[in-house]
Amino acid sequence: MCGIASYIGNKNAYPIIIKGLKRLEYRGYDSAGICLLKNSLLTYKSKGKVKDLENEFNKRPNSAFIGIGHTRWATHGKPNKINAHPHLSNSERLAIVHNGIIENYDSIKKLLEKKGFKFYSETDTEVLINLIEYEQKSENLDLFESVRSALKQVIGAYAIVVIEKNNLNEIVVARKGSPLVIGIEDGEYYVASDASPIIEHTKNVVYLNDDEVARINIKTGLQIKTVSNKKVSPFVQELALSIEDIEKGGYDYFMLKEIFEQPKSIQSTLRGRIKKNKIKFAGIKDFEKKIIKANRLTIIACGTSWHAGLVASYFFESIARINVDVQYASEFRYRNPVLNEKDVVLSITQSGETADTLAAQKLAKSRGATTLAICNVVGSSIARENDGGAYTHAGPEIGVASTKAFTTQLTLLLLIALRFGKEKSSIRDRDYQRMLIEIQMLPSLVEESLKVDKKIEKISKEFKDSDNFLYLGRGMNFPVALEGALKLKEISYIHAEGYPAAEMKHGPIALIDEKMPVLVIATEDEYYSKIFSNALEVKSRGGRIISIVFDDDDAISKISEHVIKVPKVNKYLSPIISVIPLQLLSYHIAVLRCCDVDQPRNLAKSVTVE
Numbered sequence: 001m002c003g004i005a006s007y008i009g010n011k012n013a014y015p016i017i018i019k020g021l022k023r024l025e026y027r028g029y030d031s032a033g034i035c036l037l038k039n040s041l042l043t044y045k046s047k048g049k050v051k052d053l054e055n056e057f058n059k060r061p062n063s064a065f066i067g068i069g070h071t072r073w074a075t076h077g078k079p080n081k082i083n084a085h086p087h088l089s090n091s092e093r094l095a096i097v098h099n100g101i102i103e104n105y106d107s108i109k110k111l112l113e114k115k116g117f118k119f120y121s122e123t124d125t126e127v128l129i130n131l132i133e134y135e136q137k138s139e140n141l142d143l144f145e146s147v148r149s150a151l152k153q154v155i156g157a158y159a160i161v162v163i164e165k166n167n168l169n170e171i172v173v174a175r176k177g178s179p180l181v182i183g184i185e186d187g188e189y190y191v192a193s194d195a196s197p198i199i200e201h202t203k204n205v206v207y208l209n210d211d212e213v214a215r216i217n218i219k220t221g222l223q224i225k226t227v228s229n230k231k232v233s234p235f236v237q238e239l240a241l242s243i244e245d246i247e248k249g250g251y252d253y254f255m256l257k258e259i260f261e262q263p264k265s266i267q268s269t270l271r272g273r274i275k276k277n278k279i280k281f282a283g284i285k286d287f288e289k290k291i292i293k294a295n296r297l298t299i300i301a302c303g304t305s306w307h308a309g310l311v312a313s314y315f316f317e318s319i320a321r322i323n324v325d326v327q328y329a330s331e332f333r334y335r336n337p338v339l340n341e342k343d344v345v346l347s348i349t350q351s352g353e354t355a356d357t358l359a360a361q362k363l364a365k366s367r368g369a370t371t372l373a374i375c376n377v378v379g380s381s382i383a384r385e386n387d388g389g390a391y392t393h394a395g396p397e398i399g400v401a402s403t404k405a406f407t408t409q410l411t412l413l414l415l416i417a418l419r420f421g422k423e424k425s426s427i428r429d430r431d432y433q434r435m436l437i438e439i440q441m442l443p444s445l446v447e448e449s450l451k452v453d454k455k456i457e458k459i460s461k462e463f464k465d466s467d468n469f470l471y472l473g474r475g476m477n478f479p480v481a482l483e484g485a486l487k488l489k490e491i492s493y494i495h496a497e498g499y500p501a502a503e504m505k506h507g508p509i510a511l512i513d514e515k516m517p518v519l520v521i522a523t524e525d526e527y528y529s530k531i532f533s534n535a536l537e538v539k540s541r542g543g544r545i546i547s548i549v550f551d552d553d554d555a556i557s558k559i560s561e562h563v564i565k566v567p568k569v570n571k572y573l574s575p576i577i578s579v580i581p582l583q584l585l586s587y588h589i590a591v592l593r594c595c596d597v598d599q600p601r602n603l604a605k606s607v608t609v610e
Contacts, residue, residue, distance in 0.1 A: 020197025077122030352380020
């Protein structure tokens with residue numbers, strides 16, 4: 001979950017790398033470092049954020065045409081200056097930045113210690129760079145071949161960039177299980193964990209695949225081999241991304257920008273997919289019959305995407321009458337699931353690089369299941385390695401707390417469920433036609449929902465010092481309650497729990513007193529009378545009710561301390577509309593508590609390590 005930004009070319013590397021690290025800081029911000037290659041390896045490190053690294057560098061400024069940079073989210077070793085990347089080999093001839101986890105680092109370390117190597121950090125990365133040096137010396141190999149040889153002995157995940165003292169024309173990069181992209185522009189090369197640091201310099205990129213090692217030489221160009229020594233032809237593609245997509249655009253935080261981008265993002269998700277009252281998905285078309293006839297559709301995901309999967313299970317079961325099982329990817333991969341060629345496994349992921357989801361998908365594929373994916377990032381690992389799927393086209397999501405990814409995932413999953421419902425004739429034609437019309441109104445409905453922002457800001461002032469929150473929902477809004485609680489936990493550090501409202505009587509009701517804020521999501525007609533009763537139970541015990549209701553509501557509004565009204569919609573659209581106030585509530589409370597909204601403690605955007 002670290003960020004890598006590196007450069008080789010004819011420009012000063014430092015400003016390019018430092019700006020790239022700032023763009024990648026959402027991936028990790030425990031510590032940061034840069035190594036520049038000039039006459040020697042000049043290394044600058046700092047605990048904390050990239051701005052702290054800038055202060056460190058300004059004490060000893062230097063320039064070079066080659067450099068590697070890293071912003072860290074700690075796995076092995078505490079976040080401090082010693083454990084910060086880049087790491088040097090014992091001879092200080094080699095330097096490395098690394099994202100991932102080397103699982104067998106301890107055994108390699110013991111072997112190297114017997115050979116006389118010493119270690120100064122707690123990291124697996126320092127072990128890897130010394131293994132590369134050992135291979136280079138013992139086998140008399142060049143940098144590229146020593147990296148390739150060392151990686152044959154490594155178990156785990158990695159994205160690495162390696163440079164060598166006195167080798168002023170070359171850097172070597174490799175990946176397995178952790179993303180790495182190479183930007184190419186007129187003899188210059190940019191290497192990064194994702195495209196955000198590259199886009200302002202070039203749109204021509206090569207995505208490395210697992211077990212690939214690349215030699216980037218400013219004289220001979222780009223050469224790629226597999227770890228097992230098979231030559232690979234680089235596939236250059238064009239980025240569909242603009243610099244405006246990754247700027248804040250006048251907002252104080254990326255999260256707020258992304259919340260308010262949701263009408264536009266949902267419009268992008270819908271674009272081109274509804275034609276003449278028909279829903280079309282090119283990436284799923286070939287698998288429709290397989291899905292309809294499948295024993296089971298298993299949805300795998302993590303975090304917010306898992307919540308989207310839970311909502312989707314209601315869509316698929318109710319509209320398309322497809323049997324659905326929703327699993328945490330991190331659990332699914334270790335439970336020895338019963339899968340065969342009659343199963344379909346659908347991965348949901350914003351980044352397309354989530355380690356557990358990627359591993360679970362590979363497991364499903366190895367068992368013969370058809371694997372599909374809902375993903376936002378074009379060219380990501382999951383997008384490349386599954387059988388089919390669809391992109392949400394939400395645009396880059398920089399804020400750690402996912403917002404527009406969730407609503408675009410739900411929009412896309414609802415469309416897919418409708419498509420299958422139509423194919424199976426499990427939905428009446430008039431209901432299908434009505435749903436299509438309402439789905440196309442979603443951008444304007446979300447726009448209307450965002451108008452509660454100022455009211456929520458006022459409500460937030462009352463509850464910013466709360467120690468706990470309880471979120472209640474029923475039916476499709478139960479996963480929305482989970483999502484609202486997760487958002488509050490992530491960015492404000494307030495303990496919050498989401499529950500099916502009826503389950504409150506089975507334990508959580510014991511927590512309710514006059515200090516407990518209880519957020520009730522009551523935007524689904526089918527369950528309204530039930531959740532009204534649950535709200536009364538909270539009220540009778542002194543709980544402070546904040547209700548999310550449709551704009552024609554009367555009953556729950558009367559028993560609520562605060563009421564947030566959203567446009568009335570079809571029950572299947574309700575989760576998309578009702579989550580908007582929850583996103584805004586978590587945002588405003590976090591800001592009032594002086595939390596770093598975009599970079600909450602201990603979290604990183606893309607969980608690329610297990």
